Amino acid sequence: METRLGLKENLRQFSLLVLVNMLVGGMVGLERTVLPLVGTEEFGIDSDIVIFSFIIAFGIVKAFTNLISGVLADQYTRKQVLVAGWLVGLPVPFLLAWGPSWNWIVVANVLLGISQGLAWSMTVNMKIDLVGPEKRGLAMGLNEAAGYGAVGITALLTGYLASNYGLRPQPFYIGIVYTLLGLALSIRLVKDTRTFTLLEASKNLVIDKQSPRQKPGLWAVFKQVSFNNKNLFSVSQAGMINNLNDGMSWGVFPVLFVSAGVGLEGVGWIKAVYPFVWGVGQIVTGPLADRIGRKPLIVWGMVVQAFGHVIIGIEYFPPLVSGLSGSVMLGIGTAMVYPSLLAAVGDASAPEWRASALGVYRFWRDIGYAVGALIAGVVASWFGLVWAVHLAGLLTLASGIFVWSAMTEPNRLSR
Template sequence: MKNIQLGLKENWQQFTLLVLVNMMVGGMVGLERTVVPLVGTEEFNIQSDIVVFSFIIAFGIVKAFTNLISGVLADKYTRKKVLIWGWLVGLPVPFLLAFAPSWNWILFANVLLGVSQGLAWSMTVNMKIDLVGKKSRGLAMGLNEAAGYGAVGLTALLTGYLASHYGLRPEPFYIGIAYTIVGILLSIFLVKDTRKHAELEAAQIQATTSGEEAHKPNLWWVFKQTSFKSKNLFSISQAGLINNLNDGMSWGVFPLLFMSLGVGLEGVGWIKAVYPVVWGVGQIVTGPLADKWGRKPLIVWGMFIQVLGHIVIGMEILDPLTAGLVGSVLLGLGTAMVYPALLAAISDAAHPNWRASSLGVYRFWRDMGYAIGALMAGIVGNFFGLMWAVHIAGIITFISGIVVWVRMKETLEK
């Protein structure tokens, strides 16, 4: 462990580089936020909400399962190798989105994107946690997710602008080609592996704040522990799932809902951008607050603020653009509170020996929320209208916040 040190200050150069890489990773998701649902309805004339949202379902399921094995792969092959593999899998995605001749090719692009995101984003999370140690986890996750989701929002806005001026395809997707080239070059030539940092921290800790001990369990043991056996890890995992259920719902529903309410393409671009930009930038503040105030208060109140966002979007007394913007700000603010606190709480509760695998299980459940949210929105939208999908998501989010309030104990070591 010679010359290996833990801490943000001690590793600021690699940390900053990983923040930049995660901006490229997040930008790849932002490519789809505004334009792809409209490609389905306007170019391919798809009438069913479930079929239109199928690209989100495919993305969510594949990303969830890739998250599950990403920690195991990282422990076996190193974090850096898995990060590079993620970029290589994602290389064809912007070309497929730009030139796909049928909807099935769009679905295939999202399978590749799910694998790419599951590998690449998982590694940027793990590598930053490895570098900073236990004192600055909230800040580290705030900066990581701020970079990623800030890029999601800005790319969603930019693609909406390009689509309104040049058409839905191919111009909006050219940005993704630049993201993949920059991301893969940085990952190959400048990023350094961080597994030695995790080993150093593991040697210093016998048991975590939740009492989780230092041993090398198999993935099935970690899956059970993270999913339901540990009250804390269960509470965190279900909150992550419901949080991304909201995102999966909004990803598919908002472009179609607000276009149907008379909001133009640029307006939809703004609504789609505000949510992840507030989500992203807000984490620069909420990440450090999770280190100061604790994880649980931010998770509980973040879920309740998201509920308020759903309520505002459903208010008929507001014009659709105003309701969409204000509701998206509230959704973004609530998610900004929840996201770094959840990641930090998982990192607190899981021992460093099996933390990468536990993070993979948490992110499996969290990103399964994309698929569940899109499927729920498609079914509810077909039968009761898209606005009811927003209402149902709000009710589920409220219940999830209550679960955290009742079952989770604070994980921050005082």
């Protein structure tokens, strides 16, 4: 069969990858509502930094795995790396459900970070490979909608299970289904997409004139994405701050709202609304980024997220109302930002080294999990949990202003 770029032309394989990424995202959703409370209530940990250590471990490991995932995809195949990600993730739900100490929870998150770094990176790369340059925003919107929609749904389900059956092990049974199904689909049905990258490279569709055409080494790509290319630097710092918000909310929100008198089901709704709105919203914002450009959505998405922090942090509304309202704003802002950032990296990198460029961007983005959890733990220890929310909002606003001043919008359709 002839290899052709495009969403319609590759709809079956694209749809399969959407389903696979739902399962990948669901694995992160397992932890969003329940795991911080496992630390405080089951293991009796009273240090915010220790409680957030599982997020720090997850973020650092996932970031470095992202960095090498592109190199692995170039050396082997995207499908092989995807399958490896699922294999590494197989023990995770078992460790979360029955790990006898907090150290085992941290180990589970190290494995989860590796698994996510390999599997999610490959679903991103494979969808970009399939659709070509003109539909990258749509492709990333659908990919991230599937992943983070599943995060939200799973967070809600685990909150329900925890409120009815206890914090462990029942909420983590879902993860066993996710891993087995994701591995089976990836082995049996997913096809590799290397031929699509070769086809795109042959068409000479380079978009960002700052970027080299020839494939550079990993260190050269790292420098290009991290500081040499102004657009990629803008994207990388915005991605890091965006996930700083997620890492902060992951650890802070369950403890903050339980201490404010919100029940487990209420916390489950708060934790579900953020990624669910984030996920579903990208169905709209992904294609919108193809129409109006990446920069406007990135800038205003960061501003909307900062406003969400204000709603949560002012302590004016009842806790459940402020939690739900602020989480909706965080979800809308993140939906604006997330596919736009990924598509912008695709714009600024040639097909020959795009997987490595995405790996470097995702390295900086997911370091934000660790930075957010660490900052939240330190600030919460000194000033209280709500001040961690305030600081995250200020950093988000500053990041959006920087993108507005530094990033230029490339002509995505130039040939």
